[in-house]
Amino acid sequence: MTLWLPSLITPTPEEGYALAIKLSRMAVKMTQPDDDVRAELRADYAGDADSLTAVSQVVATNFQTVAQANNFWRG
Amino acid sequence: MTLWLPSLITPTPEEGYALAIKLSRMAVKMTQPDDDVRAELRADYAGDADSLTAVSQVVATNFQTVAQANNFWRG
Amino acid sequence: MTLWLPSLITPTPEEGYALAIKLSRMAVKMTQPDDDVRAELRADYAGDADSLTAVSQVVATNFQTVAQANNFWRG
Amino acid sequence: MTLWLPSLITPTPEEGYALAIKLSRMAVKMTQPDDDVRAELRADYAGDADSLTAVSQVVATNFQTVAQANNFWRG
Amino acid sequence: MTLWLPSLITPTPEEGYALAIKLSRMAVKMTQPDDDVRAELRADYAGDADSLTAVSQVVATNFQTVAQANNFWRG
Amino acid sequence: MTLWLPSLITPTPEEGYALAIKLSRMAVKMTQPDDDVRAELRADYAGDADSLTAVSQVVATNFQTVAQANNFWRG
Numbered sequence: 001m002t003l004w005l006p007s008l009i010t011p012t013p014e015e016g017y018a019l020a021i022k023l024s025r026m027a028v029k030m031t032q033p034d035d036d037v038r039a040e041l042r043a044d045y046a047g048d049a050d051s052l053t054a055v056s057q058v059v060a061t062n063f064q065t066v067a068q069a070n071n072f073w074r075g
Numbered sequence: 076m077t078l079w080l081p082s083l084i085t086p087t088p089e090e091g092y093a094l095a096i097k098l099s100r101m102a103v104k105m106t107q108p109d110d111d112v113r114a115e116l117r118a119d120y121a122g123d124a125d126s127l128t129a130v131s132q133v134v135a136t137n138f139q140t141v142a143q144a145n146n147f148w149r150g
Numbered sequence: 151m152t153l154w155l156p157s158l159i160t161p162t163p164e165e166g167y168a169l170a171i172k173l174s175r176m177a178v179k180m181t182q183p184d185d186d187v188r189a190e191l192r193a194d195y196a197g198d199a200d201s202l203t204a205v206s207q208v209v210a211t212n213f214q215t216v217a218q219a220n221n222f223w224r225g
Numbered sequence: 226m227t228l229w230l231p232s233l234i235t236p237t238p239e240e241g242y243a244l245a246i247k248l249s250r251m252a253v254k255m256t257q258p259d260d261d262v263r264a265e266l267r268a269d270y271a272g273d274a275d276s277l278t279a280v281s282q283v284v285a286t287n288f289q290t291v292a293q294a295n296n297f298w299r300g
Numbered sequence: 301m302t303l304w305l306p307s308l309i310t311p312t313p314e315e316g317y318a319l320a321i322k323l324s325r326m327a328v329k330m331t332q333p334d335d336d337v338r339a340e341l342r343a344d345y346a347g348d349a350d351s352l353t354a355v356s357q358v359v360a361t362n363f364q365t366v367a368q369a370n371n372f373w374r375g
Numbered sequence: 376m377t378l379w380l381p382s383l384i385t386p387t388p389e390e391g392y393a394l395a396i397k398l399s400r401m402a403v404k405m406t407q408p409d410d411d412v413r414a415e416l417r418a419d420y421a422g423d424a425d426s427l428t429a430v431s432q433v434v435a436t437n438f439q440t441v442a443q444a445n446n447f448w449r450g
Binding site for chain 2: 021031056060061
């Protein structure tokens with residue numbers, strides 16, 4: 001497998017947030033590796049409010065990890 | 076994309092809470108970029124108690140991150 | 151908007167818990183600002199065990215934040 | 226209201242766990258203050274596997290807070 | 301009640317994980333103390349994917365607490 | 376039982392993520408030890424968007440633990 005997560009360190013909070021989204025999707029991809037199936041599923045959950053909130057919860061958890069890794073970009 | 080998250084640091088807890096809400100919504104926006112679809116969905120979940128609780132859970136997680144970033148505005 | 155969150159610091163754990171409840175409700179209020187709608191919804195979820203557990207989960211997350219902010223009132 | 230949470234500090238992990246359960250129930254009690262309604266609801270969720278798992282999730286979150294407060298009773 | 305949680309400290313990560321499972325089940329046991337009812341419920345949730353994922357979420361939260369208590373068994 | 380979790384320390388973030396997935400699955404395996412049943416269940420949840428999001432939430436929680444254990448691979 002190609003290296004997809006070389007580091008948790010990002011230059012800015014915004015790139016950290018993008019990484020949190022990537023981390024959130026990777027667990028889905030590793031559980032359902034078929035691209036076509038995932039594309040179909042996306043059409044479903046992208047139109048469902050509760051599904052979107054659940055996605056946002058996962059991103060929030062991963063963003064907390066990334067933000068801690070970066071000392072919250074305080075410097 | 077316009078810079079939407081320049082920093083996790085906010086002057087006050089209340090502005091930190093507002094940022095937590097912004098972080099919570101951004102994951103939804105990135106998953107469902109269509110403004111009209113999101114507006115429709117909002118009408119649904121804003122009238123459903125469990126959906127609102129789920130939204131509040133995401134905000135709580137993001138607020139924890141923002142509060143840590145700001146050393147809980149202790150100073 | 152009136153200042154509703156001047157600080158995360160509270161004199162006692164019990165007041166910290168009350169603040170955690172306030173934080174949990176505020177996200178709901180900001181998502182559904184109509185007082186009458188929220189009053190109706192409350193009647194629903196206050197009579198549903200799983201809804202109440204979900205509310206308690208949000209409070210637990212916010213209480214963790216408030217407790218950390220107060221160094222767990224150890225002093 | 227009577228003082229119900231004088232401290233997060235407990236002599237032992239087991240008492241800390243009991244406090245986590247108390248914290249979990251208090252949010253429910255404050256949202257649904259009617260003792261009879263809560264007793265009825267308890268009969269429901271105590272017989273439902275997913276409801277019990279959700280309760281256990283809330284306790285886990287509160288126990289994390291209490292354990293942190295007590296420095297994990299390491300001493 | 302017999303002492304069931306003398307310490308959060310374990311010699312190895314694997315024993316820490318076992319403790320996390322014990323912590324997860326104890327909240328269920330304290331809410332539903334009837335052994336026969338719990339045995340029946342187990343048959344249900346052990347055959348349901350989402351129920352198993354929810355169980356795994358509780359274990360993850362408790363494992364985080366136990367791992368922190370043990371300084372992640374870094375030494 | 377064979378030793379399956381000798382350490383939380385991994386050389387890279389990517390191996391840490393793989394460990395987080397392993398931790399997430401182990402709780403399922405310990406609750407439902409029958410390999411055939413788990414294989415059937417997997418077919419179900421791998422085709423359901425919300426189930427996959429829930430799996431990703433568990434992984435996010437475990438990844439946070441593993442990342443903390445490794446000081447976020449900052450060095």
